[in-house]
Amino acid sequence: MSNPHNHGAYGVLTEPATVRIQRLLPGPIERVWSYLTESDLRRQWLASGPMDLRVGGAMELTWRNDELTRHAEQRPDGMPAEHSMTSEITHVEAPVLLAFNWGGGNVTFELERMGAEVMLTVTHRRVSDRKNLLSVSAGWHVHLDLLADRLAEREPRPFWSDWTRLRAEYAERIPE
DSSP: OOOTTSTTOOOEEEETTEEEEEEEEESOHHHHHHHHHOHHHHTTTSOBOOBOOSTTOEEEEEEOGGGSSSOOOOOOTTOOSOEEEEEEEEEEETTTEEEEEETTEEEEEEEEEETTEEEEEEEEEOOOSHHHHHHHHHHHHHHHHHHHHHHHTOOOOOHHHHHHHHHHHHHHHSOO
């Protein structure tokens, strides 16, 4: 779809219900790992919540997407101000691999050192249907762009307007 090393690169379907998206991020790898696993850092780009960092450990993600950037935006219809999900960690190899359940699916974060940078690959498996695949793809895309901005110490772009635009773009990219 597009070069995964670029900020804003699109996710790709690797199977009908699996999306993979990559970002080349400023390192070191331990810093990126911290942004994945520490609630205070993770809430700056994705969701807050405790994480028992071991296989079988519980984790909770609480999204407050309105708070991710300084931009005041209208939230899309049907999107709550706050949403929480409990999950279980299925695999941990610090600082290179973290996997956890996501509803009926699974999400894997893989980190690879690339000189002074880190390639982060997010794979979201067993997405229930096309509607959720569009939302998940746009969601990971915009959240990973926020992570890249935070790690590069750049001012992040607006969350909701990017998510809305990206959801429409993924609707054109992902076959029905």
